Amino acid sequence: MDNITLVCHESFDGIMTAVYDGWVYMNRGYNVSIHPGENYAPTFFSQFVPVETDLEKAVKVAKSIRVKISLEAYTMVFRACMHYEEDRGDAVFGFLKVGYNVGAKVTKMLGNEYVMRVMELSRKAVNEAHLYKGFIRFDELRGGVLFGKIEPKCDVIPLLTEHFKNRFPGEDWIIYDTKRKKSAVHRHDSEVILVEGRDIEVVTEGLQKDDEYRDLWKVFFDTIGIDERYNPKCQQTNLPQWYRKYMIEMK
Numbered sequence: 001m002d003n004i005t006l007v008c009h010e011s012f013d014g015i016m017t018a019v020y021d022g023w024v025y026m027n028r029g030y031n032v033s034i035h036p037g038e039n040y041a042p043t044f045f046s047q048f049v050p051v052e053t054d055l056e057k058a059v060k061v062a063k064s065i066r067v068k069i070s071l072e073a074y075t076m077v078f079r080a081c082m083h084y085e086e087d088r089g090d091a092v093f094g095f096l097k098v099g100y101n102v103g104a105k106v107t108k109m110l111g112n113e114y115v116m117r118v119m120e121l122s123r124k125a126v127n128e129a130h131l132y133k134g135f136i137r138f139d140e141l142r143g144g145v146l147f148g149k150i151e152p153k154c155d156v157i158p159l160l161t162e163h164f165k166n167r168f169p170g171e172d173w174i175i176y177d178t179k180r181k182k183s184a185v186h187r188h189d190s191e192v193i194l195v196e197g198r199d200i201e202v203v204t205e206g207l208q209k210d211d212e213y214r215d216l217w218k219v220f221f222d223t224i225g226i227d228e229r230y231n232p233k234c235q236q237t238n239l240p241q242w243y244r245k246y247m248i249e250m251k
Contacts, residue, residue, distance in 0.1 A: 003031045003046040008089070009053045010036040011196075012081045012158070015089055016058035018051045022093055034089030036081075065096065070104035079122035082129075082155040091117040128152055129159035135243045136160075136175065139208060146173035147204055149246040157182050161192040176200045214248055221249035 004025050008018035015036055022032040033046065040048070065074040077092050094114030099106040109115045129152075138146040146168070150156070157177050161184045164173065168186070175184045183195040244250040 005033040005035050005046045005048045006051045007035050007040060007048055008051040012078060013055060013058040014053045015081050016061040017054045019061050019093055020057040021051055034093050036089045069099040072107050073099050076118050076122045079125045080118045082125040082159060083121040084153050088121055125154040128154045129156040132156055132160060133163050137246060137248045141204055146171055148175045149178055151179045151245055157184050165192050218249055
């Protein structure tokens with residue numbers, strides 16, 4: 001059996017497109033692997049095929065997961081695709097091969113390596129998103145727009161939008177992932193729009209507003225600290241370094 005590796009965009013739509021094309025190749029007798037992202041090393045043992053993201057194909061796959069397997073399975077797959085591990089494409093593809101065969105009970109089949117891997121990736125992505133709900137710090141730009149920058153390991157922006165939409169429904173805010181150049185943009189009392197491939201920092205440059213509350217927050221943070229109980233190892237465990245980069249009180 002010939003091996004083929006589909007190289008797709010690392011987004012959810014990109015991976016779903018690769019799943020669609022992968023099914024076609026699989027039915028032709030190929031052994032299919034899916035690699036999200038451009039960082040890969042070609043080998044003599046597999047044919048590498050680039051896959052252009054096709055929204056129509058992605059929607060068909062996403063809909064079929066919800067209808068033919070379950071909403072829970074779709075949620076697990078979506079969250080797993082938000083992780084950064086290179087094997088997430090293969091894990092999702094293997095999970096779906098089992099899911100289309102057995103239906104909704106696939107999410108309970110933890111003895112299966114693909115099911116377990118998808119659950120693990122899903123859980124880790126959700127955990128990081130959950131922590132960012134408390135660790136995001138917003139600056140107020142001129143015009144009253146709240147602007148928060150993050151640099152997460154996982155693609156947590158799609159997992160954060162509903163939380164902040166419900167928390168700040170009447171505010172204009174932007175959450176920007178500096179690593180992926182992806183933004184969640186919310187206008188008061190409207191839906192959240194995801195913007196990809198644009199450096200929002202350039203757009204907002206020079207719009208920062210002098211905010212006395214930023215300095216007050218730093219003073220408060222320093223004041224409540226107890227020198228005798230300073231424990232950097234414990235602090236590192238509860239608040240790893242990659243969360244701190246854009247936290248005002250850690251600068």
